């Protein structure tokens with residue numbers, strides 16, 4: 001099988017790493033890939049938004065399976081373009097990708113199909129939204145969530161605990177801080193609880209959950225500081241007890257499958273539900289139409305099944321033939337980031353200790369790295385995802401941090417408490 005992966009982050013490194021292990025994978029390409037990916041796949045000088053060139057490459061090189069990593073090309077209709085040419089591709093089409101690309105579309109989908117979620121209202125004008133907020137805060141209120149409707153690179157969600165902050169958030173959205181994404185705003189009930197990431201494969205006929213995981217969204221220890229793309233992850237997530245897992249399967253995944261069937265949405269890929277475990281049960285915070293980053297790094301470390309086989313069967317509508325197998329050993333991914341991330345940071349510092357870290361038994365997935373004068377340097381906000389397994393969660397955490405300690409560059413930072421919630425549950 002000849003496989004093309006699209007993307008250049010830690011998630012795509014993990015996908016290429018796992019796909020390349022498949023006996024069925026004759027060759028893995030990645031467009032555009034990164035320095036780490038180049039060790040397991042051939043990287044191409046094609047960007048994720050160059051649909052025509054991606055198509056041309058896939059046709060000329062007899063690609064049997066294309067896998068799309070990030071949401072942007074899915075929302076832009078890459079899957080539609082490939083399908084039109086009869087090519088096999090893993091991911092939802094443009095219409096289905098609205099489940100991530102439009103928060104109001106996702107909300108309507110959830111309401112229509114009985115998927116538990118936070119109550120919310122959509123607004124396209126500031127005045128009624130302001131009235132609504134004033135009304136909400138006129139009685140005791142734990143807080144409110146303001147969301148720009150469209151894709152805002154993970155930044156369009158603001159939690160506000162008082163009226164002043166809520167009105168500020170509204171101003172930001174309608175004032176253009178999130179571009180077109182903020183033309184429409186959702187005001188949502190604030191949910192209280194612990195989050196878990198529920199990823200599942202679906203081909204529109206069958207839905208199969210992957211191992212559970214948990215992200216660490218805030219930049220600072222004990223979940224303080226600004227939101228980021230994710231500072232670390234672990235799998236499994238013990239907050240999802242077997243009973244809760246059953247409930248999520250029934251109320252979220254099965255209803256999701258029925259929903260896409262009823263609404264005739266073409267979907268052959270990953271659905272990722274961000275779930276808040278509240279006192280009133282699980283509620284979906286958001287849908288993503290792709291693998292999570294850094295959850296994928298931890299989850300794929302635990303997968304025993306042949307990912308190439310699983311993905312091609314999903315893309316061909318034969319997911320019912322798949323049985324997923326996992327190791328019981330937990331996995332932990334610690335993200336190492338550039339100083340200042342998620343705000344401004346400096347690039348171009350040489351990174352040392354990459355090999356020593358892997359000698360410790362970890363896998364170092366690259367995200368924001370580049371080569372400069374033959375040396376690997378930091379070139380993005382999230383730079384590396386140092387991932388390790390262990391006999392139990394404590395051992396996995398220790399193994400990951402042992403490897404992290406081998407790596408250094410000027411300004412680098414990471415959270416020291418990845419996996420804390422899982423440890424505290426023990």
Ligand code: AMP
Nearest residue numbers: 118145157188189190191192274285286
């Ligand atoms: P979203 O992009 O909708 O997942 O929002 C990003 C993050 O904001 C989530 O992972 C949560 O941490 C937080 N969040 C979003 N919606 C809510 C909500 N209704 N209540 C509490 N936290 C939320």
Ligand code: GLY
Nearest residue numbers: 215230292293294
């Ligand atoms: N880890 C969060 C995300 O992938 O959206």
